[in-house]
Amino acid sequence: MNNVPAKSRKVKLEAPDGPVPHPELFELIKQWRNKKASESEVSHYMILHQKAIVEIVYHLPVSLAHLKELKGFGGRKVERYGEELIQLVKDYRAKYNIVVNDYLPVEKPAKTEKIDTKKVSYDLFRSGKTIDEIADERHVTTQTILNHLSHYVGLGELDILQFIDQDKVAELSRFFEENPSAHKGDAKAKFGETVTWADIQMVLKHIEHTKNTN
Template identity: 35%
Template structure:
């Protein structure tokens, strides 16, 4: 019998609330209908009593009741369990923090992107209306401004600019905390584009000897050139001349 009574009371309660929303959901009308239906019910359920006790413990019980009323109306409209619309713990947090921007609303536990899209506008309007009525500030978190992306540094160009300023390869490597071979690779790139004159990096005699080897052997391998030409020619010099020959089209670019 108790179960049947509870079902009848709940059905009558929901019917009265739905009728109040016949011409659209208005919080005040809904609350009035809810209050009237509660009075007409012979007794309140344990769940209703618990909800009222919770509301009484909050700093803003009125907004808690409005939000819960909205939630109950949504559940009646959409069907399904209440947590799919809004759990009570989320309503409590909303009542406590009073978010008035989408970012602040999304920070509430239980409100993800999907619920923000489905219910965000309605929830914000209820809370904003309440804050205006009571002259409360509300919580206004704004979207963080996107960090300005630093332009990607062209490392080769930095080394090239330092070299043009008069620094040696050793000095550039020390300044940039790179290996000398890395700086040589950077400058070799600009030899291959014709922006650096080969003779500013390698003596004419060495350019001639190294060029003759690469052209004759037709195998631009630095290790073989180093073994053939001896220790008085560095890998860096070989790299510079090889890129120079590629720029001139005198050896294969592979």
């Protein structure tokens, strides 16, 4: 039987940065979450945040009590989805013969230098990777990657036209110029499905950079 190294849990501590452990389980839980979201007709994050999935695959909880101790899991979420999530973990651990003493205290790992997650996305983009490739590699949404890159649009290190066409930039820029107190939600309400939240964020950063350089 294949053996997969088990990961120690860190009760009430956030899982460390770095590669996501147990990628097979990570994908299984993502698929479960997406199905639940589709059935309930809600956004994925309303079911389970990406960081909460990382917590599960890092700690591999097999009890509701353990699940409650993880970051991102309140009583209501555990009550609603806990049994199904625990079963997914149990099945995965059984498949790879992973045995962990769930209540064995562990020492805190040595602190690692904090990673600038925006810079990681930026470097990958500059290396030639696409938005989808970066999102897949980092196990986050394309929206998250675009938000990271918008930071560098605001710094003038990336050209907004790499992400949005000129007409859309002009339209959104004009809206915010004519409505200086408007928020992102106002722009989304105005333009609807013709723009994405990432488009709006990019244009706001572009406007910010333009103001700072004039």
